[in-house]
Amino acid sequence: MINWALFNTEIYFLITAAGFLVLSLLPKADAHRDYQTALALSAIGVGVALAGITQQGDIFAQAYRIDMFSQVFKVLLSMGLFLIICICSELKSIPERLHPEFYFLLVIATLAMMILVSSVHLLTIYISLELSSYCLYILVYLRTEHKRSLSATIRYFIIGATASAVMLFGLAILYSFVGSAYLIDIVNTLPAIIDRPIVIIGIFFTLAGFFFKLAVFPFHFWVPEAYHGASNQVAAYIATASKVAAIAILIRVIALSGGHSEYLAKVLICLSIISMTVGNLSAIVQKDLKKLLAYSSIAHAGYALIGILSMNHAGYSGAVFYALALLILKFTCFFVVIKAATEGQNPTMAHLAGLHQRSPILALALLVALFGLAGIPPTVGFTGKLLVFSAAIQQGYFFLVLIAMINVVISLYYYILVLKAAYLTEPDRPLSELPTPMSVKILAAAMITAIVAAGFFPVYLIRIAEAATAVFI
């Protein structure tokens, strides 16, 4: 007998998605109606996810686990969806008649990620991962300027398809050695056989699919292109919610090894260092803000990986905290640059010129978010970095942390360049004030408060992160 009550968050989002499917069938396009519906439904979605945070249990023949870990991530994902929909009020880069489809795909992608974080069976993991990826492929393509988004989509799709083919191969190898596709069986068997080369290869192939999602080197090539080609809101979604889900599933899978494999840790250290360095060094030269944020998210994948590769409780909970931090910080950055590029075009440094006069609160939000991404206290970004770094030091990875900190200094350089564009550069011709309705001001103020408050009073969030990852020890 399946206890459907455990599945209510997912059911809610499924119904929401069905609702948008119905809306898309209506003859008259109405952007405002779609936006209001999406906003209301996703706000309720956050409530539904929050209500289910303490649920526990297994459903679907033990292939689907509801625990603190999955439920915390479901809250984060629904928050991500809600925040992204908040900035969809002027969806100028997507044709109006496609708006219901846009929301439909967003909701389905979120639903797929929710299933992903609850999956404890190789098949459900694979299926949900593919479902979310396919939604994102289409979302990237949905843009008025088809030429640019088409090439981005094709690149995204080819790399994605390759990664998931490799991953499927890895899953097959794992299955053939363990004889079961349940993660619980793999956990029990794997530590004994993890030193066999073929098993290691199996694990790495499996990880390829997740690395693709998180944009870890060497699966990061799609990121700048996809961000650049996609409409701004979709890029924001990929940068936030999608990364959160990737961190969640990586924690689940890496935790399988039980921290017994030095070899695995070493490879992950290398990948983390290369991701940070490549991301940060490439970001320095970017003028297009979305590309800059894309490269910075490659670097952030490297930082998040530090927590995961520490393979201890502090590291996992640090990574969960880091996922939250990334969600808030990246969203705030996208929020500001999307508001600055009023016509839905790709935001560049030039769009930020004179922002401190055109909208002081947005400029302040950008400042706080950028310093948060750079890991400057007292922001949530710093606390996240502190947690993952201290986990790595516990494992004795002093020089990894040192390299990461040097990377932080490099990244500071380009964050400051963005800041300079917003605070110092004067526009070529005088620009009018940015229209900032009350809702935008409130959202900006809320994000600033959240970033700083979570930096100064992280204790409750840390507790939640620790409770969420308690299942892995």
Add this chain to the structure above:
Amino acid sequence: MDMQYANFPYLSTLLIVCIAGLFTILFLPGREQNKIKWVGVVFSGITMVISIFLFIAYDKNIGGLQFVERVLWVPSLGIYYFNGADGFNLPMLLLTGIVFFTGVLSMWELDTRVKEFFALYFLMVTGVFGLFMSLDLFFIFVWYDVSLFPMYLLIAVWGSTRKEYGAMKLTLYLLAGSALILPAILYIVNVSGLKTFDLLALMAPGTLTPLQQKFAFIFIYIGFGILAGVWPFHTWSPVGHVAAPTSVSMVHAGVLMKIGAFGVLRVGIFLCPEGWRYFAPLMAVLATVGIVYGAFVGLTQKDLKYVIGYSSVSHMGIVGLGLSTLTVEGLNGAVYQMFAHGIMTALFFSSVGYIYDKTHTKMIPELGGLSRIIPVAAFYFILAALTSIGVPGLASFWGELVVFIACFKVYPVLGVLSICGLVVTALFMLRVVQKTCYGPPKEHHTHIRDISFAIGVPRMILSVVIIFFGLFPSFMFDMIETASSSFFKGLP
């Protein structure tokens, strides 16, 4: 160390006043420039009063830590909100209070983006106060960064002379320092096995093995040393000082560089005494090179602010030399010199700021005869220069004297070299005074009005402090002694 818990959280009040000032400024409309300045004056004035009160109210007979506030902040990591005042940080808090207040007054004539300037200025000083009073490694790091990151905008928006370059260089250098400090802090916390960021708990003898102490010390020394302007990591400092606006230069050279030296003392020397002993000769050599190098480079400068910038490198070398002697006198002298140099540089930048505002130049060849045109402003400038030379009766003299006495016992050769460096400093300071304040006045400057009483207030306060501690150094030395002698007793 004894701890006296506070019946009233004076130290937190200091922070709360700063933050309250920050928020008041943020919520005032940007047009109301005068109101913003008055808010700045009132709130910074309160902090100065509190810092003076703390300095006086500290019971020197009992010693130890007083006004202690300790709250468990993040239990799972062992982070405490832990503030306390002792003989090392009270002089620094006093210094910050004075420089903060006089800095606000020195910016009275600012008229561009006033609101943003004062908001960032308050944020920066909050970080400085927090760092000096904190006894928890986590908070020390947090405040360190809080005091640094407003710097970029403060210099890049309101500065002069290659301001964007100077601001970027400064920010990256100083945050590179924090890149070394954070891993070292996490390393110390982790190898101690205590799961706490509490500085006093980590100070217990035997927490770290000598090898671990040496390893951690070098990172902390270089990390904080960058901010203290230790040669060869000083290059950000003259450039940054020159680019910064007056009050930012004041806080920056006056207080922020002391954060560096204070960090070496509080984190490096307190937690890793073995590392300190091991690396002391290196510290002494770098400090001496800094003293001599700063003096000789200062000799060739044409820009007034560069002159002060390089003399700061030289004077901070004296602090470093004092710290490297491993003696009570050395520590006393170093902390005294930190205080005296802070006040002195603040006066220096404040008076140069006035001269620059009026003459629109800070190039030495373009100035002359200022003591005839603006005698009062020139007086402040000359007083600062004399303090910088170390004339007896002015504050800096005592710090330098005590450091050199300590130094001659331990490193006689380096002491002699450093004294030579000081002679060169005296030479170039006198040369600068002679060229700018005496000689024929420049014609296009003759219309300049002298400093008015109201505008002169900050310089007056600083001058009084310099003369007071020049005449009564024991007020300060007694205070520092309570901390330094008990610190040496606590050493194994």
